Amino acid sequence: MAVRMKDIAKDLGLSVVTISKVLRNHDDIGDETRERVLARVKELNYRPNLTARSLVTGRSYLIGLVVPDLLHPFFAEIAKALSTALRKKGYSLIISSSEEDPELEEQEIDQLLGRQLDALIIASARKTGEPLRRVEKQVTPYILVDREFVGFPANFVGIDDEAAGILATDHLIAVGCERVAHIRGPEISPGIRRFEGYKKSLAQHGMQFHSEYVVAERTVDVQSRQLGAEGMRRLLSTQPPPDGVFCYNDPLAMGAIDATLEAGLSVPRDIAFIGCGNLHYDDSLRVPLSSIDQQSQRIGEKAARLALSIIAAKIPPRRRRIILDPSLVVRASTDRAGIAYRPPKQDEPSRNR
Amino acid sequence: MAVRMKDIAKDLGLSVVTISKVLRNHDDIGDETRERVLARVKELNYRPNLTARSLVTGRSYLIGLVVPDLLHPFFAEIAKALSTALRKKGYSLIISSSEEDPELEEQEIDQLLGRQLDALIIASARKTGEPLRRVEKQVTPYILVDREFVGFPANFVGIDDEAAGILATDHLIAVGCERVAHIRGPEISPGIRRFEGYKKSLAQHGMQFHSEYVVAERTVDVQSRQLGAEGMRRLLSTQPPPDGVFCYNDPLAMGAIDATLEAGLSVPRDIAFIGCGNLHYDDSLRVPLSSIDQQSQRIGEKAARLALSIIAAKIPPRRRRIILDPSLVVRASTDRAGIAYRPPKQDEPSRNR
DNA sequence: TTGAAAGCGCTACCAG
DNA sequence: CTGGTAGCGCTTTCAA
Numbered sequence A, B: 001m002a003v004r005m006k007d008i009a010k011d012l013g014l015s016v017v018t019i020s021k022v023l024r025n026h027d028d029i030g031d032e033t034r035e036r037v038l039a040r041v042k043e044l045n046y047r048p049n050l051t052a053r054s055l056v057t058g059r060s061y062l063i064g065l066v067v068p069d070l071l072h073p074f075f076a077e078i079a080k081a082l083s084t085a086l087r088k089k090g091y092s093l094i095i096s097s098s099e100e101d102p103e104l105e106e107q108e109i110d111q112l113l114g115r116q117l118d119a120l121i122i123a124s125a126r127k128t129g130e131p132l133r134r135v136e137k138q139v140t141p142y143i144l145v146d147r148e149f150v151g152f153p154a155n156f157v158g159i160d161d162e163a164a165g166i167l168a169t170d171h172l173i174a175v176g177c178e179r180v181a182h183i184r185g186p187e188i189s190p191g192i193r194r195f196e197g198y199k200k201s202l203a204q205h206g207m208q209f210h211s212e213y214v215v216a217e218r219t220v221d222v223q224s225r226q227l228g229a230e231g232m233r234r235l236l237s238t239q240p241p242p243d244g245v246f247c248y249n250d251p252l253a254m255g256a257i258d259a260t261l262e263a264g265l266s267v268p269r270d271i272a273f274i275g276c277g278n279l280h281y282d283d284s285l286r287v288p289l290s291s292i293d294q295q296s297q298r299i300g301e302k303a304a305r306l307a308l309s310i311i312a313a314k315i316p317p318r319r320r321r322i323i324l325d326p327s328l329v330v331r332a333s334t335d336r337a338g339i340a341y342r343p344p345k346q347d348e349p350s351r352n353r
Numbered sequence C: 001t002t003g004a005a006a007g008c009g010c011t012a013c014c015a016g
Numbered sequence D: 001c002t003g004g005t006a007g008c009g010c011t012t013t014c015a016a
Helices: A005-012 A016-023 A031-044 A050-057 A073-087 A102-114 A132-137 A161-174 A189-204 A224-236 A250-262 A296-312 B005-012 B016-023 B031-044 B050-057 B073-087 B102-114 B132-137 B161-174 B189-204 B224-236 B250-262 B296-312
Strands: A062-067 A092-097 A119-122 A142-145 A155-159 A180-184 A214-216 A244-247 A272-277 A290-293 A321-324 A327-329 B062-067 B092-097 B119-122 B142-145 B155-159 B180-184 B214-216 B244-247 B272-277 B290-293 B321-324 B327-329
Touching (some): A016 A031, A062 A102, A092 B092, A155 A161, A161 A290, A180 A250, A214 A224, B102 B119, B142 B296, B155 B161, B296 B321
Parallel strands (some): A062 A119, A119 A142, A142 A155, A155 A321, A180 A244, B062 B092, B142 B155, B155 B321, B180 B214, B180 B244
């Protein structure tokens, strides 16, 4: 069975308390005693039972993270940054994926709360924050990332999504697009605000908003490539079709580009594309994808810091809203002066043979 | 403060034991009593303290996962599958990223073991399993995934990496490559065995093994695109250069293809490429990438099942080694009858305008 | 400098 | 059916 403090104490003719103090570097322990204890601890490869410690101290050094999809690089990156930042302070991260399912999310949060987390970080899959009121009644402090709820004040870390929408749309207009469409995201704050940004940018440039240039998709997971293609086919059937498309995220943009090339059109000459997320493989794609960077890493870092500060505070600190600035990353999919990507043809001869 | 069983018991004039039983669905409780308890539980939004429960039952319903890099889709996929499978049984997953650093990995494992995990799942970043002997001495059962250690028997779930190497190399030879090179991975089991497979395939086809056709890279993280490009440049300088390259993983292959196109060569006509991992964006790449599928999802599922079976067993069951078959996924990067990808030129006119 | 006693919130065991 | 007692492994408090 596992070694306990009691065992070490008995071995050494000391009390459990003494062992406990040595392990936590209390300074009211004689040097010789300390040495003996540490020696035995090493010998037995003893490791304190953090569960028991947590029960008495009320601190678990455990932080929960709930994301809609671990496979989406955006969330994976947040998880990684969070994990790195928290590890340094002795915290572990307990991660749970809600699969974009609000019910599952709620169950998972329940589960996690039972584990006496010191804090909970949530990229929520739901449209309203109401169910989080229950979390609020618990002692556990929580922080929303990426997605927040209107009229539901909470700690939040994310980017300025409206600015992201403006940045993307402005860029398309700057490269000469005259009919800018939007494949929008779900009815959560980033989806809503990027759409707002899109509309604002159009207005600022004196361009008319056409609802047929906006298609809505339901999900944001990596499979959304398919949805992007479907949405794009709908856009291609409008008359005249758009010559620039701002997509809610990069996978949607990838699908949209696929559909465009399949239709025999050229990117970005006929239609330019910009996504959002700036995924790490964006510049290796068929058509390297222009994108809005979402600062996933910094979101993770900021959320970690915020969580730690809340935990450290004696009294619950004032709510904080940390908004990072998105930035534009230009690649071939909007570089109209550059290469025109067309669907390569089977019968096309190679220049190199 | 948080509600405890004691509070509910006092409210209802019952004992703590009764509350406890109701919550765990014991059937020796009167209907009326049960109702009353459940009502109050709901009213107070009570959630049992799993830490306390864990302390007495000795089961934490917590499973640890240590991966080298959460951002690598292969590991993210394993994590996701694991999480899904375990959640159904009431387990939570506590994830830790070692950043491919053996020392960090060891620290993390230590941390996790202190948390009384019911099982630990490790994709290890180290070259030898020796340090895991310490885990062995603990009570915590553990399972290796993806990477195992020679001469170090342990529970393992992964693919047959030698078969993967053979499959890939065979395929390159089948599409007509005569000088097959290998950008190999690190000195861990998949790197070693895929290389072995490569050599075996060459031998089986009566082809000579040339050491100058093998370049070694140090890491496997997503950044390895850069390393793939460097390795490829070295291969391109051999005389004659290879006409087919099997890359240890997909990011390496992406980089290698970049370097090849930059050198003005065509893919796959001049040089064909195959990777390993079958990442979900492989078919949206500049040159859609042929790859060996590693069954990440099934690895996660199998590992979950194995972990649960070990936990459920009264006596520690015999070690198991679960080896899944890799499979070939052909895309454009080896489709020599198909499109020839060349670096698009700035001055190239678009056919569509 | 050391340690005895009490208790964290819960469950196992057994008596009524 | 219900509940008292003991105890999980640790830390806190305070007395020696």
